[in-house]
Each structure stands twice: as structure tokens, then as C-alpha cells.
Amino acid sequence: MEVVEILVLAHRGYSHIYPENTMLAFRKALEAGADGIETDVQVTKDGVLVLIHDDDVSRVSDGTGRIKDLTYEELLKFDFGIKKGPQFKGEKIPTLQELLNLVKDKDILLNIEIKYGSFLYEGIEEKTYRMVKENGLMDKVIFSSFNHYSCHDLKEIDRDCKTGILYSDGIYKPYKYAEELPADAIHPYRLLVSRQIVDACHRRNIKVNVWTVDDFKEAKMLMDMGVDCIMTNKPKEMMEFLGVG
Numbered sequence: 001m002e003v004v005e006i007l008v009l010a011h012r013g014y015s016h017i018y019p020e021n022t023m024l025a026f027r028k029a030l031e032a033g034a035d036g037i038e039t040d041v042q043v044t045k046d047g048v049l050v051l052i053h054d055d056d057v058s059r060v061s062d063g064t065g066r067i068k069d070l071t072y073e074e075l076l077k078f079d080f081g082i083k084k085g086p087q088f089k090g091e092k093i094p095t096l097q098e099l100l101n102l103v104k105d106k107d108i109l110l111n112i113e114i115k116y117g118s119f120l121y122e123g124i125e126e127k128t129y130r131m132v133k134e135n136g137l138m139d140k141v142i143f144s145s146f147n148h149y150s151c152h153d154l155k156e157i158d159r160d161c162k163t164g165i166l167y168s169d170g171i172y173k174p175y176k177y178a179e180e181l182p183a184d185a186i187h188p189y190r191l192l193v194s195r196q197i198v199d200a201c202h203r204r205n206i207k208v209n210v211w212t213v214d215d216f217k218e219a220k221m222l223m224d225m226g227v228d229c230i231m232t233n234k235p236k237e238m239m240e241f242l243g244v245g
């Protein structure tokens, strides 16, 4: 039987040590040997795809305001490193294009989480899809979203693009739901996984990608259950503990 190693994805980059969702955190994740990167995409007032988790910049930068109300040029005036520590001063908000440039020659998996969907950003699914497609990187990317309409819309655009349904509350028989939507993977919160769910997914060729796993023993349990991928803020430490990578 083929043994497939668990993949370790750097959640928002190597965000335990470096400022989350910055090019520095993404570069450091790859240098640490992570199998891939998880990131969050949103759209600026002038239509630029940028990588940030919150819809407001104040937690992670010295600026204020919401992404949808700020232009890319306005966002460039804010510092996205300083809140993590003075040594990170000068980090800018990255664009999706900058991250795609970084990963294009690398053998990695990129998980792009589509934030909020059309509620805040009309057409974000197609815009993100097009950028990945135009860069020729569709084989490296899985799109995910808590907004399952976004996952569904992506499959309407291209049945072959890979999608994962994110959830933080239990879904009854998530493997059946994923099959029906359809989606290629489930992306459950870490405490919502069981061996039964993993096996039922795998029988249907559905991947199980779990977030956010920073506890090493919990990661080992998930690995023993057979999950395909964990997303962690500590990719280097996690790979060392699990003996993978």
C-alpha cells in the first residue's frame, strides 16, 4: 500500500515568528521546507487582490480602515510588519500576484482562502480564479472558503479547479455534503475530525485538510487518523516533531 505523507502548510505563512500574510512570512515558510502555504485573499477599493485575513487593517498594521474602502496605493502607506515587532518594520501588504510570482517555480501547494465572497467582494471568485489561471498555476492551487457559495461558484467557472469547504461548526456527514456541492476537500476546524470522517472522505476521493494545528501531539493524532494536510503557524517546528518533510 502506498504511504502518503501528511502535508504541512504554513498558515498565513510562517506566522508564528514572522508577520502573518506578508512576503517575509511566505518566503520563510518555503525556506523552512513547508509543503505549501495557506493565505487569505480580499479585494481593494480599486480592484487589487491582496492577501490579508481581517477585513480591517488595524490588527496587523499601523493603519486603519477596511480593505474594501482603501485603494492599493493607500494600503502601501501602512506598515504590516511593525505590530509583530520592530525588526519587521517596512513589510507591505502583499498582492496575490506577488505570491504567485514567488511560488511559480516551486513544487508546493497553495491554499487560497476566499474571504467573505460576494457579500463584500462581488466577483472575487472569478477574479481570483482568472489570476491563478493566467499565471498557469492551477495545478498548484486549492481554493477554499467558509462561504460555500464561493466554492460552488468556482466549480461553475471550472469543474476541474480544486476547492475545499471550510467549516468551524460540525457538518453532518461532511463527505456527502462535499460530494454533492461538489468540492475536492473538506477543511474542518481541528476538533471536528474523526477517523470515521477521514475514511469516509477517502472512500470518495475527498481530501481532509485541517486547520489550525499548532499543538504537536494533536498533529500526531491527526496524522495517525490519516488526514491529508494540516495547516499550522509553526511549519518548521511541526515538521521536525512529526519527522516529515
Ligand code: G3P
Residues within 6 Å of the ligand: 011, 038, 040, 053, 113, 144, 166, 187, 211, 212, 231
Ligand atoms: O484556511 C484555514 C483557516 O485559515 C481558516 O480560518 O480564520 O484563520 O482564516 P481563518
Ligand code: CA
Residues within 6 Å of the ligand: 038, 039, 040, 113
Ligand atoms: Ca485563512
